[in-house]
Amino acid sequence: MKWSDPKYLIVFLITLVLVAGEARYDILGGYDRLATTLGICIATEVVLSWWLRGRVANIASAYITGISLALLTKPQANILWPFALGAFIAIASKYVLIYRLAVLRNAIVGGPVLAELAPITGPMYQLFVFFMVTDPRTTVSTRRGRMLVVAIVALAETIIRLGGDFQVALLRPFYPSPPILALAIVGPIAMWWDLYRQGRKAT
Numbered sequence: 001m002k003w004s005d006p007k008y009l010i011v012f013l014i015t016l017v018l019v020a021g022e023a024r025y026d027i028l029g030g031y032d033r034l035a036t037t038l039g040i041c042i043a044t045e046v047v048l049s050w051w052l053r054g055r056v057a058n059i060a061s062a063y064i065t066g067i068s069l070a071l072l073t074k075p076q077a078n079i080l081w082p083f084a085l086g087a088f089i090a091i092a093s094k095y096v097l098i099y100r101l102a103v104l105r106n107a108i109v110g111g112p113v114l115a116e117l118a119p120i121t122g123p124m125y126q127l128f129v130f131f132m133v134t135d136p137r138t139t140v141s142t143r144r145g146r147m148l149v150v151a152i153v154a155l156a157e158t159i160i161r162l163g164g165d166f167q168v169a170l171l172r173p174f175y176p177s178p179p180i181l182a183l184a185i186v187g188p189i190a191m192w193w194d195l196y197r198q199g200r201k202a203t
């Protein structure tokens with residue numbers, strides 16, 4: 001584990017924002033919710049990775065999943081079990097998918113597909129797909145344009161991930177969060193082009 005890795009700085013900053021936001025604005029509804037999701041996510045990750053892989057996996061991914069769940073889960077009552085259940089399902093589902101993809105990979109061709117598909121089961125990716133990429137205020141005006149932008153974002157993320165796999169130095173600053181940074185690059189350019197086209201049509 002290299003603590004100089006940029007992803008740990010991102011995790012620290014997100015945690016700092018959450019702790020400060022809860023203290024000032026009560027954005028989570030209580031620190032016990034954050035502690036529950038983080039605790040269950042990390043514990044599930046440790047147990048399942050040790051049981052199925054024979055070693056304890058890096059907990060950074062589980063930590064980020066716990067943070068995402070704490071933000072997204074909003075039960076009506078002051079209860080904790082939805083956080084605990086959601087945290088367990090979020091991590092366990094990743095291992096179910098890994099197992100099924102491993103069976104499929106062994107039956108067909110194999111390759112690095114497993115490692116690239118597993119992250120889509122986590123809440124962080126669901127937040128990205130259903131809230132960030134599709135936010136009406138930051139997407140282009142036409143349906144065809146939105147479909148094209150999503151495809152380009154996916155392509156940009158793929159390039160960043162492949163760059164990480166092959167240790168491309170030029171793409172190193174993008175490794176900590178490929179989907180977010182892909183959207184940050186493609187989104188503003190797409191919006192600028194869309195506004196430019198609308199301006200030309202208006203004149």
